[in-house]
Amino acid sequence: MADKYEQVIELAKRRGFLWNSFELYGGTAGFYDYGPLGAMLKRRVENIWRDIFVINEGYYEIEAPTIGIEDIFIASGHVGGFSDPLTECQKCNEAFRADHLVKDIMDNPDTLSADELTDVINKNSVKCPECGGKLGKVYEFNLMFKTSIGPGGKRAGYLRPETAQGMFVDFPRLVKFYRDRLPFGATQIGKAYRNEISPRQGVIRLREFTQAEAEIFIDPRDKTHPGFREIGDIILNLYSREGQDAGESTRMQIKEAVEKGIIAHEFLGYCLARTYQFLVRVGVSPDKLRFRQHMSDEMAHYAADCWDAEIESERFGWVEVVGIADRTDYDLKAHAKQSETELTVYIPYDKPKKVERFIVKPNMGILGPKFKGKAGKIASALKALKPQELAGDVIRLEIDGEPITIEKDTVTYESVSEEVHGETIIPHVIEPSFGIDRITYSLLEHSYYEEEAKEEGEDEETRIVLRLPPEVAPVQAAVLPLLTREELIKPANEIVKNLRKAGILVSFDDSGTIGRRYRRNDEIGTPYSITVDYDTLKDGTVTIRDRDTMKQVRAAMSGIAENIYDMIYRGKSFEDAGKKV
RNA sequence: GCGCCGGUAGUGUAGCGGUUAUCACUGAGCGUUGCCAACGCUUAAACUCGGGUUCGAGUCCCGACCGGCGCACCA
Incomplete structure (x- = not known):
């Protein structure tokens, strides 16, 4: 089986939905195409993400290039750290991790450069x-993936391995855009690239994939969230550090988890809640979803706390689909250093503070001629x-290891009393980072059902149905004339036109029996099928069939578009859409 | 990147040196058809790629590519 x-x-x-890329030429591992239905499905997932993070949280979306210049990835650590040192055997061509080979000889081989590792290997x-x-x-x-920018190949460029850096690099502009107020956030949905050594597991491990990331800049002294009360009661399946040691996850209210210090602070708890709501809304089963905390040795050294949303897949087990981290001020500091630019926000005090400041004034007129280059x-x-x-x-003093003696009268100093109106701080960054492809695959898997449908006196047969939430289903309604006859096709076309005007993606199908057409639509997850029959001509009603229950209601042809729209987007129940058949 | 296994219409498969590559489902067309994969007729569609062995290669050998599993790797 x-x-x-x-x-x-x-x-x-x-x-x-999904095709292997470049199949015509044999295909290449780690690349997938989204076909017509897949692309639409993925777009709908992205749009729900937008609804939550951009529209409702107010973190505007930006769009930075997918190619970044070298400085960015030097700062982010990707040039130095996003690699493995390899060495190949000249005889059998086997490749090995060079740092692993010398770990009995050296204490910290991972700190060595490639050349240093070569030396160690040769000397020993x-x-x-x-x-x-x-x-x-x-x-x-x-x-x-490396490339070069412009002719000559002198300027190195890299395809971005994450969308995050685009938001960090635009930080000074973003601060101004948000008029110097914390917290604020920026988001980006786009492609990222990683030249995986050996991608497997289909769409779970890709060389080109789509991320949706938010970088939320907050005041490091205040990690509360004004909306926390709204979500505090939500119960999540938490797989904390302690839980992992014991091998069990716990269902717990978010507010309790924050109170007990399991989740580091409110802001992170809030992001977990929105993530949960997003995943469930796009069609992930809540019972196949958990939040796993990074172990201390697994977490980046600068991170304060980090939780992954993991989705259970039958073949792959628990798959990481979202990472939610408190990255502290690491990224901004790194870019500040690399770019030699302050990346801070000025925060005014409620009341100006009186401070005593101690000022030292070296007399450069004396120090300069005396110490020349060292004077500075x-x-x-x-x-x-x-x-x-x-x-x-x-x-x-000691300057560069050299003792230096300074005469008292070359330096004056004083204490002054000043009013300080605020201070500059480096914000901390909360980063929820979503793998859209993995989420899209997961919701397909969680929506996939095979049912034994048995009609009286018939053989058992399998009905494949994709129980996608109506909001993400690529095709949202099918319009089906009961028979291929002109008098039924005409009103059906009318309905198609009206649905399209309402922004509903609709398919028209008049080939084959009605049963076959229902099944075709079940398979691609079309939530509602509208059938035109001879009663339509008499009383202007049509039947609407519900994908999941196969039940039908009769509803007026006029107003059908709004009827369907309300079921897809406004939570109207199927029973309220018309009279039971 | 290594080892083992595999790759045949859109999908699932049969064939394992010898005419025109099997079957089912699917798709398209026509007819039929009054609500859950009906039926009849017609039709479309495949040996992953490249070398080799052979009179002759889906079939045997080698390599590449793709996929699965194991190892390694995995911000």
Whole structure:
């Protein structure tokens, strides 16, 4: 019996959701095309994400290039750290992690450069563990796709490995856009690229994939959230650090988890709640969803707390689909350093503060001629000193390891009293990061059902139905004349026109028996089928069939578009759409 | 990247040196058809790619590509 992944992928391929990319030329691992239905489905998922994070949370979307310049990824650590040092055996061509080969010789091999690793391997005559052959030069296999910008190949560019950096790099502009007020956030939905060594698992591990990320900049001293009360009662399936040690997850209200310190703070708890609501709304089963906290050794060293949303898949087990991290001020600091630009927000105090400030004024007229090139360094060292260190007759300093003596009268200092109206701070960043492709696959898997449908006196047969939420279903309604006859086709076309005017994606199908057409639509998840029959000509009503229950109601042909629209988008129930048949 | 296994119409498959590659479902067309994969007729559609062995290769051999599993890797 085929497993669910195969069933889902088979359907997805056959009906135009997912195709292997470049199939015509044999295909390439790690790349997938979204077919007509898949692209629409994915777009609807993205739009629900927009509804939640952009429209309702107010984190505007931006669009940065998918190619980034080298500085960005030096700052982010991707140039240096997003790679593995590899060495290949000259004899058998097997590739090995160079740092793994020397870990018995060296204490911290992962801190060495490729050249240093090559030296260590040569000096210690490390041989191929497989065949004993000589090992080649160590090289860094970076997981970023590299390219060059402009002719000549001088300027390096990289396809972005995450969309996040675009938001960090635009930080100074974003601060102004949001008129210097924290918290604020920016979002981006777009492609990211990672040159995976060996991508497998279909659409779970891609070389080109879609991320939806929010970077929310908050005041590091205040990690509460004004909307927390609204979501505090939501119960989540939490798989905390302690839970993982014990091997069990707990269902708990978010407010309780924050109170107990399991979730680091309100803001993170709030993001978990919105993430939960998003995933369930697009069609992920709540019982196949959990939030797993990163273990301390798994979390990036700078992160304060990090939770992954994981979805259970039959073949792949628990799959990470969202990462929600408190990245503190790491990214902004890194870009501030690389760009030599302050990336801060000025926060005014409620009331100006009186502060005593201690000011040191080195006399550069004396220091300059005396110390020449060192004068600058000496001056800044002096400015960092405390009053008692300046009190003696001579001041002793050490500059670049060299002791230096300064005469008392070359430095003056004083204490001044000033009013300070605010301060500049480096915001902390809360980052919810979504893998849209994994989510799209997961909701297909969770929506996929095979049912034994049995009519009286007939053989058992399988009905495949995709129970997608109506809001994400690519085709939202099918219009079906009961028979292929002109007098039924005409009103059907009328209905199609009206539905399209209302923005509903509708398919018209008059080929084959009505049963076959219902099944075709069940398979692609069309939630409602509208059938035109001879009563339509008599009294202007049509039947609406519900995909999941196969039940029907009769409703007026006039106003059908609004009727369907309300069921898809406004939570109107199927029973209220018309009279039971 | 390594090892093992596999790759035949849109989908699922049969064929494992010898005419025109099997079957089912699906798709399209016509007829029929009064609500859940009806029926009849017609029709479309495949040996992953490249080399080799052979009089002759889906079939045997080698390589590449793709997929599955295991190892390694996994911000």
